[in-house]
Amino acid sequence: MINSMYGKSVLNLTELTKDEFMGIIELAVAIKANPEEYRGVLAGKILAMIFEKNSTRTRVSFEAGIIQLGGQAIVLDSKSTQMGRGEPVKDTAKVMSNYVDAIMIRTYSDQMVAELAAEASIPVINGLTDNHHPCQILADFQTIYEQKGKLEGIKLTYIGDGNNMAHSFLIGGSLVGMDVSIATPKGYEPKEEFVKLAKENAKVSGSVIEISNEPDQAAKNADVLVTDVWASMGDESEQKEREKVFKSFQVNEQIAAQAKKDYLFLHCLPAHRGEEVAADIIDGVHSAIYEEAGNRLHAQKALMVKVLTNL
Numbered sequence: 001m002i003n004s005m006y007g008k009s010v011l012n013l014t015e016l017t018k019d020e021f022m023g024i025i026e027l028a029v030a031i032k033a034n035p036e037e038y039r040g041v042l043a044g045k046i047l048a049m050i051f052e053k054n055s056t057r058t059r060v061s062f063e064a065g066i067i068q069l070g071g072q073a074i075v076l077d078s079k080s081t082q083m084g085r086g087e088p089v090k091d092t093a094k095v096m097s098n099y100v101d102a103i104m105i106r107t108y109s110d111q112m113v114a115e116l117a118a119e120a121s122i123p124v125i126n127g128l129t130d131n132h133h134p135c136q137i138l139a140d141f142q143t144i145y146e147q148k149g150k151l152e153g154i155k156l157t158y159i160g161d162g163n164n165m166a167h168s169f170l171i172g173g174s175l176v177g178m179d180v181s182i183a184t185p186k187g188y189e190p191k192e193e194f195v196k197l198a199k200e201n202a203k204v205s206g207s208v209i210e211i212s213n214e215p216d217q218a219a220k221n222a223d224v225l226v227t228d229v230w231a232s233m234g235d236e237s238e239q240k241e242r243e244k245v246f247k248s249f250q251v252n253e254q255i256a257a258q259a260k261k262d263y264l265f266l267h268c269l270p271a272h273r274g275e276e277v278a279a280d281i282i283d284g285v286h287s288a289i290y291e292e293a294g295n296r297l298h299a300q301k302a303l304m305v306k307v308l309t310n311l
């Protein structure tokens with residue numbers, strides 16, 4: 001079977017078919033179960049990692065992942081590169097294509113990442129941008145797949161800011177047939193373009209997409225509850241204001257009582273206990289946040305294998 005992802009950039013989940021998405025999940029599960037089988041798959045491959053945004057999980061999981069697969073990583077802080085001094089993205093892309101086998105970038109601008117991918121002759125992976133977080137969704141859906149045995153027909157409820165995580169849940173969920181319910185305060189809804197896209201996907205996959213300002217209602221019969229920090233990186237100046245606006249959107253026992261009794265709680269981390277989530281929820285028996293974080297390693301290993309080999 002031909003790997004349709006070989007040599008392909010992954011900037012957001014709109015670029016993946018359902019089969020490609022599920023192929024990554026299934027490979028991630030296989031790599032996690034039998035890491036030694038994949039130990040040298042990326043021998044000789046080099047991943048350049050460019051960071052404009054701070055990172056713990058993205059950096060360590062990608063770097064550890066490619067090393068475990070037999071390759072190497074070069075970590076670049078954009079401030080210490082010529083990009084930080086205003087070198088055109090086109091020049092960086094074309095030069096880097098001569099040196100390394102793939103680029104992972106964690107930054108702000110989706111447009112800049114799209115330009116990097118358009119000008120590079122090697123795969124570019126979006127490690128996080130303002131509108132998308134595809135690698136986190138792969139890890140989250142791997143976790144759900146492992147815990148629930150399926151993705152199709154699962155109801156996922158996301159409560160909080162309509163940010164890049166909300167956008168990515170909408171796109172990923174609607175792609176695989178997962179029902180997605182998003183509840184945000186008024187004025188903080190996900191961008192309409194991604195809601196529209198999810199609803200178009202849902203016509204094909206059979207999923208249900210709901211956007212509301214009612215967290216209790218959104219959480220009804222949820223298989224999975226998810227939240228994220230109220231002020232994402234770059235929005236820190238709004239923290240105090242957001243604490244007031246989002247006060248009733250904390251995932252706590254009241255919200256969790258609306259979900260199914262065997263619900264799963266996820267959070268991409270870092271988390272602020274007592275703000276977006278109560279401590280007894282994130283540290284409780286339903287929480288799988290550490291398994292979820294661990295799956296960043298396996299999901300990203302699978303993604304790198306898919307774009308860098310014909311397996």
